[in-house]
Amino acid sequence: MSVKLLLEHDGKEGIRNYETWALNGGYRAVEKALKMAPEEVVEEVKKSGLRGRGGAGFPTGMKWSFLAKPEGVPRHLVCNADESEPGTFKDRYLMEFLPHLFIEGMIISSYALGSNTSYIYIRGEYAWIPDILEQAIAEAKAHGWLGKNIMGTGFDCEIYVHRGAGAYICGEETALIESLEGKRGNPRIKPPFPAVQGVWMRPTVVNNVESIAAVVPIINLGGEAYSKIGVGRSTGTKLISACGNINKPGVYEIDMTISVEEFIYSDEYCGGIAKGKQLKACIPGGSSVPILPANLLLKTAKGEQRMMNYESLSDGGFQTGSMMGSGGFIVLDEDQCVVRHTLSLAHFYMHESCGQCSPCREGTGWMYRILKNLEYGKGKMADIDLLWDVQRRIEGNTICPLGDAAAWPVAAAIRHFRDEFEWHVLNPDESQHRNFGLAHYADDLVTA
Amino acid sequence: MKITIDNISIDVEPGTTILQAARQIGGEVTPPAMCYYSSLENSGGKCRTCLVEVSKGSEKDPRPMPKLVASCRTAVMDGMEVRSMTSERVLDARKGVTEFLLINHPLDCPICDQAGECDLQDLSYEHGDSGSRYGFVKRTFEKEDLGPYIQLNMNRCIMCFRCVYVAEQLTNPREHGILDRGWDAQISTYINKALENEFIGNVIDVCPVGALTDKTFRFKNRVWFTKPLDAHRDCPTCAGKVRLWMRGDDVFRVTGRKDKWGEIEDWVCNECRFHKKKTSDWVIEGPTKVDRHSVISQGHYVGLKKPNDPLEILIGKAPKHTIDIHKVSDVNKPDIDLSLIAGPAHSDDFNRSNTAPQPKEINLQESKVKKNDP
Known part of the structure; x- marks a missing residue:
């Protein structure tokens, strides 16, 4: 049984209410943090080695220390609750079932950054969650944890919940800022970074929900103790939202010391592949990260056991590895068609591209059309190379990471499953009603 | 601040973008810009045609930038080294962007x-x-x-x-x-x-x-048939400095004055642009200098030296032929005078080698009669 820091009180009766939360040690962290200087809180987070949980894995403490602090200019903390990555639903779980943990994290983070007005930008599809959060904020305010002069420290803080309108691109931090300002959610061109010019041209830190919630155990345990959980530079615990063809889909908290194999097959977590089938492939970190075939997922190219942490998942680069990403763990069993799966992702990225820069606007639509032809048996062999060329020219040439996110899954699918694409070209009729099968990606754990 | 683009160094003011620095150098190294417009705030960074490779970040931090950067929105750092036309990666990316722009055009x-x-x-x-x-x-x-x-x-x-x-x-x-x-x-x-x-x-x-x-x-003329003239008028709303596109004495179009990079110098109001289409409305300053490479200079030869007459050069010299056309081709034999053949030449006319072509007898009267004959 691994350590549970975030989901410690998950499932307790009435944990959404302030009273129950307070009985379970709630707001202890805020009390402790308010006694410290803001710089000390930042220092603790730095010591903890917490890495951003939104996808890129950038150290949170470092991000906080980059925040520009010009005299007389207000600073803001914005929480990115626009969790739109297909396959990721960990933030939703946190906000829905443990709202006070999240609000606690918001208060501590606001205090550390000197943000008197903080925002939670929540995606529009989570229509019922803002009410839960607003209730939690109201309760916290009633008990003096928010508002003017919190607990006599002279620190004022207000938290506002802002509902997005449901665009994936608004999960990109600068697009989120634009949207928060009331404009069209187009990503800004960086530099300037939000740490210098963010919301209303003021220094801003944009953090993921889970990163902010993780600040609470960091303060409770202390940065040192937190950094000892986990392995190497992957410290602390991580929420993984597992879905796909597994027996027990859901949100799991892991301490990054377990292996991918254990995560998939152990009854504590996913509980194995559903209906006794075999593992074909998996996307370990949300739809944007490269897909891995079973043989590369369970073992790295060097033959080592692949672990559920930042370093191990990205071992081998994009050639033979993937990324931790946002922790959306999507499992594909032997019945799934990788071409169809890639087509559905390509359609998503085409639909969600903001249309600002040309490689992404035109390229995502082009990739979708080529993939559609391939999937429906109208493709040619040359299309696979063309698809590769198109994704290569999108990747890295766009304003924001959406272009990369659109290109990576396609690249990885061609890299690892090229024979499946070729089978689609060679057997156009058959591929409509039959899956290519496992071929050599077969899960050696079960077959051996 | 010193910046080197494609091995050409230049000193620029702090805050200049790479694209502006490249424009100061001019010529081949200037990246194309489809969306950047220097007089419009926040423009640029969208089309991605101006991507360049920064091979050295600055004097302080010489690390190269991992991604290609949009030169129109990236500020110059001291000692920065940029590769534009000399980088394969940049040319490939630009080719890709051009293709993306054209797929739906x-x-x-x-x-x-x-x-x-x-x-x-x-x-x-x-x-x-x-x-x-x-x-x-x-x-x-x-x-x-x-x-x-x-x-x-x-x-x-x-x-x-x-x-x-x-x-x-x-x-x-x-x-x-x-x-x-x-x-x-x-x-x-x-x-x-x-x-x-x-x-x-x-x-x-x-x-x-x-x-x-x-x-x-719209659909009135091709731009290269019209001749640009700089003109101005006393306009109460705008600067009144415009370019007239004339054909003969007619003003076909009024636009702003575009500089070398295709950016207009002064904004023009709708009154000047759409309603003042008579030469009498304008004080004409003179013909616009059009870049020789522009298709608009076609037929105008403004400021151009007239090319030497090739015949003058050839006087006294026999023209040098690389091949004798008659050795490789059966047509156009020198002994056949095509002008003597009535009507269009036929392949049969060339087969009668070494013999003068037999002009067909044309009887004008006969043909007339034939025509009239029912």
Whole structure:
């Protein structure tokens, strides 16, 4: 049984209410943090080695220390609750079932950054969650944890919940800022970074929900103790939202010391592949990260056991590895068609591209059309190379990471499953009603 | 601040962008810019044609930048080294961007009013491929009417956002913008409204392609047949400095004065642009200097030295032929005088070698009779 820091009180009766939360040690962290200087809180987070949980894995403490602090200019903390990555639903779980943990994290983070007005930008599809959060904020305010002069420290803080309108691109931090300002959610061109010019041209830190919630155990345990959980530079615990063809889909908290194999097959977590089938492939970190075939997922190219942490998942680069990403763990069993799966992702990225820069606007639509032809048996062999060329020219040439996110899954699918694409070209009729099968990606754990 | 672009060094002011520095050097190293417009705030960074490789970040931090950067929005650092035309990676990326811009472009240059002064034509000539690999139906939009002066052809649009910035920064309130997202994004007014601001005509000049064109000039002439003249008038709303595009004594079109980089120097009001189409309205300063490479200089030869007459050079010298055409070809034999053959030459005429062609007898009277004969 691994350590549970975030989901410690998950499932307790009435944990959404302030009273129950307070009985379970709630707001202890805020009390402790308010006694410290803001710089000390930042220092603790730095010591903890917490890495951003939104996808890129950038150290949170470092991000906080980059925040520009010009005299007389207000600073803001914005929480990115626009969790739109297909396959990721960990933030939703946190906000829905443990709202006070999240609000606690918001208060501590606001205090550390000197943000008197903080925002939670929540995606529009989570229509019922803002009410839960607003209730939690109201309760916290009633008990003096928010508002003017919190607990006599002279620190004022207000938290506002802002509902997005449901665009994936608004999960990109600068697009989120634009949207928060009331404009069209187009990503800004960086530099300037939000740490210098963010919301209303003021220094801003944009953090993921889970990163902010993780600040609470960091303060409770202390940065040192937190950094000892986990392995190497992957410290602390991580929420993984597992879905796909597994027996027990859901949100799991892991301490990054377990292996991918254990995560998939152990009854504590996913509980194995559903209906006794075999593992074909998996996307370990949300739809944007490269897909891995079973043989590369369970073992790295060097033959080592692949672990559920930042370093191990990205071992081998994009050639033979993937990324931790946002922790959306999507499992594909032997019945799934990788071409169809890639087509559905390509359609998503085409639909969600903001249309600002040309490689992404035109390229995502082009990739979708080529993939559609391939999937429906109208493709040619040359299309696979063309698809590769198109994704290569999108990747890295766009304003924001959406272009990369659109290109990576396609690249990885061609890299690892090229024979499946070729089978689609060679057997156009058959591929409509039959899956290519496992071929050599077969899960050696079960077959051996 | 010292910056080196393609091994050419230049000293520039702090805060200059790489693109501006490259423009100061000029020539080949200047990256193409489809969306950047120096007089419009926040423009640039969208089309990605101006991507360059930064091989050395600065004197302080010499690490190269991992990604290609948009030169129009990246500020110069001291000691920065940039590779534009010398980098394979940059050229490949630009080729890719050009291809992306062209996949949905209708390529209707023969009927497009922008042809001849179109940035996309130049871009595809410099960085494009000879053919398209896009095998799908091109994206089309419904026609939209923007009023009596401005013609919007959304199919040609490359989404540079220049016109949106013009509207945002010059006119109040902004009447048009981007609707929809991604693949379907389009320039439009909300609920088909005409654009009526007195400076909105400038969107025509900033548009790099033929998406926004002048309705009063539509299908009237090709730009390379008209002759540009600089002119001015005393205008109460704008600077009144314009360029007249004339053919004979008629003013076909009035635009702003574009500089070397295709950017207009002074904004022109709608009154000057659309209503002053007589030479008597204007004080003409003289012909515009047009770059010799521009298709607009076609037939004008403004400021051009007349090429030497090749016959003068050849006087006294026998022309040197690399091959004797008669050795390789049966046609055009020197002993056959085609002018003597009545009617079009036939292959039979050439087969009669070494004999003078037999002129067919033409009896004019006979042919006349034949014609009249029922």
